[in-house]
Amino acid sequence: MTPKDEIHVPINSDSDIVTARQQGRTMALEAGFGDTDLTVISTAISEVARNIVEHALSGEIILRIEHNGSKAGLVITARDDGPGIPDIALAMQDGYSTGKGLGLGLPGTKRLMDEFDIVSDPEIGTTVIMKKWRN
Amino acid sequence: MNGKKKEVRRRIPGEEFPAAGQNALAVEEPTAELLTELVAHLRENRTQLREEWARRITESQFLTAMTKEEVFKEATAVYDNYVAVLETGSVEALQAYALDLSERIIPRGVETREVLGIVLLLRDVLARSLFKKYQGDFALLNRVLDAYEPAANRIANTVAVSFVRERERIIRQQQEAIRELSTPVLQVRERLLILPIIGVIDPQRARQVTEQLLRGIRANRARVVVIDITGVPAVDAxxxxxxxxxxxxxxLMGATVIVTGLSSEIAQTLVTIGVDLTKMKTVGDLQGGIEEAERLLGYKICSSADQGFAKMA
Amino acid sequence: MRVPILKQGKYLIASIQSALSDYELLQLRDDLAAQVGKYRTRGVIVDVTVLDVMDSFAVRTLRAIAQIARMRGAETIIVGIQPEVAFAMVQLGLTLGQVETALDLEEGLALLDDRTRQDGNRDAER
Known part of the structure; x- marks a missing residue:
């Protein structure tokens, strides 16, 4: 794997959210995703990046193209060392929100993606790994 | 269409055609020498071997959809590519040629077994010529075949995989086209679209219908859309x-949607499973839906008999 | 970059020119709130044609703009949401609630004319 296949975007402020989703869109475009998927992917990146800014102040978004047989997919990892999410099951319920959002952040983002995993620990922080496969 | 094709075909880094004996060509010097000798032999006897192969193709009743001249022309190209692969060890040019050939012959009804058949015939024709050339030296023949066979297998594999891949791509493209045809977005009047949905809706189709409709709204500058689901057999949550x-x-794009054709059974199901349809404008049948749409667009509805009166008033 | 706000008759038109950060969105909200009061505006149009993403923050801010404008006597119409953006928004679960939308600026202006005329008639009847 060449280094270009993976991009790290540090997330420290709200303007980094824009950078992260634009990088994600570019990478997805190169991987051959269609228009609707490009928008869906950028929206999902925007949500998880905002989650970092609102809850953890700093973290990073890692973008990577993955191949599974003839399928290509974009893997998005959002990592922070913030306080963690005490009750993930609760956070993943529609309508739940601790931040200033509409309470759709994580469950809504999950709906946008094909795969979605979240791990959180008060000591280590929160990591979201999500994937979108190209049709 | 060409652009789309290129995109689909674009080789993904790190992805290779699966090939039998993939590393067989990168072996020790003697094999390389043997292959060089082999290539020289195939070049020398090009005319005769190529004719022999074309003859066997015709005999086996392969490629009957093509004329004799066409078969010979393609056979020549495949033969030269074949020799080039043996010489360079790289299948890329052959791969590109095989995809291109597949694209030309698939619409004419050439089948996978025929493509596999002709490649195996060539392998056979060439192997026989090697037997003949080296029959005096059994040990040498063995070594030549050891060098030839993995390469030949790899070539057969490349051609077959390219063909199947192209077939799959065409099938996908056709599926896409059928799906698009199955849900036409119709403009019946300025600013008014009708979307009759017929048949089962699965998530993939639902997504496609939505995307098509949204693009239709922008392209036609639609303000009202009537979605008729009379032809949808079942509606679940x-x-x-x-x-x-x-x-x-x-x-969100500024268009109002009217849903028509909700049967009483479907309506009951929806109420039972608790789907919130209050946000949705529904009208019993398509005709009523269109009338409502016209009302929203500011058209006056009147029967032809009333027209004189409407003008007077 | 600050979003330019154009005053056209009794309306304000904010036409977004590029992707906006959260801060720039909030700035737009504040600028519009100030100008609605200053010009006694009857209608606000926010043109989002160039936005290729509308996430929960953007939607929340647009809703806030509409609510603030309404409290100060102006209708807000969001115009130019692109097909892909609309698709992603509903998948995420976002809608604009009571906020009106139109296909583009032209449609938005027509809709505002329509709305303010209705209001005017109602006022006259009283």
């Missing part, structure tokens, strides 16, 4: 949610 999403998305 998933389908209903897709419908709600379609309505919401159209609304």
């Amino acid at each position: 998933t389908v209903a949610n897709h419908l709600v999403q379609t309505v919401d998305a159209s609304r």
